[in-house]
Amino acid sequence: MSVTSLALLLVAAVLHAVSNALMKQARDKLAFAWWMLGASSILGLPIWLSVRNAEPTGWLLVVVSGLLEAIYFFALTRAYSHGDLSQVYPLARGSAPLFVLVWAAFFLDERPSVAGLAGILLVVAGLYLVNLPSLADWRRPLLGFSRPASRWALFTGLMISSYSTVDKVGVRYFDPLTYLYLLLCVTWLVFTPQWWMSARRAALIREVWASGEARDRRPDARSFLRIVGGALGGLAAYVLVLTAMRLSPVSYVSPTREVSVVIGAWIGVRFMGEQGGGLRVTASALVAAGILIIAIAG
Numbered sequence: 597m598s599v600t601s602l603a604l605l606l607v608a609a610v611l612h613a614v615s616n617a618l619m620k621q622a623r624d625k626l627a628f629a630w631w632m633l634g635a636s637s638i639l640g641l642p643i644w645l646s647v648r649n650a651e652p653t654g655w656l657l658v659v660v661s662g663l664l665e666a667i668y669f670f671a672l673t674r675a676y677s678h679g680d681l682s683q684v685y686p687l688a689r690g691s692a693p694l695f696v697l698v699w700a701a702f703f704l705d706e707r708p709s710v711a712g713l714a715g716i717l718l719v720v721a722g723l724y725l726v727n728l729p730s731l732a733d734w735r736r737p738l739l740g741f742s743r744p745a746s747r748w749a750l751f752t753g754l755m756i757s758s759y760s761t762v763d764k765v766g767v768r769y770f771d772p773l774t775y776l777y778l779l780l781c782v783t784w785l786v787f788t789p790q791w792w793m794s795a796r797r798a799a800l801i802r803e804v805w806a807s808g809e810a811r812d813r814r815p816d817a818r819s820f821l822r823i824v825g826g827a828l829g830g831l832a833a834y835v836l837v838l839t840a841m842r843l844s845p846v847s848y849v850s851p852t853r854e855v856s857v858v859i860g861a862w863i864g865v866r867f868m869g870e871q872g873g874g875l876r877v878t879a880s881a882l883v884a885a886g887i888l889i890i891a892i893a894g
Contacts, residue, residue: 601840602887605849608836609856615829616856617863618822626673626787627796627803628823633784635827640777647774654769661762662782668755669783675748685857687749688756690723693851695757704764706845712893718886719851722858725879763838764846772838776831848890858883 622628675684693716700706708716766775790796804819833856840849858880 598843601844601849602852604836604840605852606855608833608840608853609859611829611833611836612853612856613859613863615826615833616860617867618826618829620868621822622819623803624799625676626669626790627799628826629669629673630784630787630790630800631803631823632826632830633780633787635823636777636831637781637784639824639827640780640831643774643777646771647778651769654766654775657762657766657769658775658778659782661759661766662779663786664755664759664762665779665783666786668752668759669787671748671752671755675745675752678743678745678748684745684749684752687746688752689854689857690720691750691753692756692760693720693854695754696760696846696851699757699761700764700846703761704846708845708848709893712848712890715886715889715893716848716851718882718889719854720886722879722882722886723854725875725882760846760849764841767838767842772835772842776834776838780831848893852887852890855883855887 619625619628619632672684672688675688697708697713697716763775763779766779769775770778791800804823805816837849837853840853861880
């Protein structure tokens with residue numbers, strides 16, 4: 597992996613972690629996701645001007661990736677509704693690089709070196725540990741695979757790996773910014789029908805209004821700032837990831853971008869009072885070592 601790719605992915609990791617921290621503060625995460633995707637779609641309207649003479653295959657990949665992103669958001673929401681962050685997040689984010697490694701080998705003919713594979717495994721190990729409360733709970737994510745939280749978390753990891761593999765091909769037909777914008781528009785449209793359901797409509801309204809009462813509704817300025825901040829941060833992060841995919845194998849890019857989990861853990865410990873700081877430092881060292889090995893191997 598080139599130094600340029602590594603730098604792009606580290607910046608993307610910071611932006612992605614901040615964007616997810618903003619989503620964490622939302623009243624309803626799925627509602628927040630819809631507003632965030634809507635903000636991205638509106639802010640990026642000028643990008644439509646750059647879409648010219650795109651090949652049908654490119655449009656097909658945009659639709660497929662957008663649908664996979666929608667399933668990803670839904671699965672992640674379901675996983676968090678059934679389980680803890682320390683159970684769901686390591687399974688979802690940690691399993692994704694392993695899935696990507698399989699897809700890249702079978703469909704993109706990418707073969708990571710032995711050193712690169714060792715780096716990938718170190719990153720996965722670090723991601724597994726980073727959200728555990730203590731080493732005594734090391735088996736926690738391995739227990740209860742029959743429970744909904746574990747199943748949804750693994751399905752989320754599968755979706756991450758799937759859209760990452762599709763995106764590797766998709767950026768051959770559009771520049772990264774245009775490609776990202778188009779697939780996010782597809783994802784936004786997929787989630788839009790929730791306005792037709794009364795319960796979801798109420799959740800969407802509550803997310804941006806200080807009060808849900810009709811007589812006392814007023815815009816919540818902080819919610820709007822979080823939504824716009826999340827949209828801009830997420831958009832910029834993924835553009836950097838897609839750009840890195842043009843420069844390096846996807847089986848290296850996907851695990852390296854997961855350093856955002858370490859940054860997110862630091863944000864949680866430093867600003868949200870979460871536990872497990874000592875263990876997370878160790879996990880961060882594993883992830884950093886894995887990234888260094890991947891960079892050297894590439």
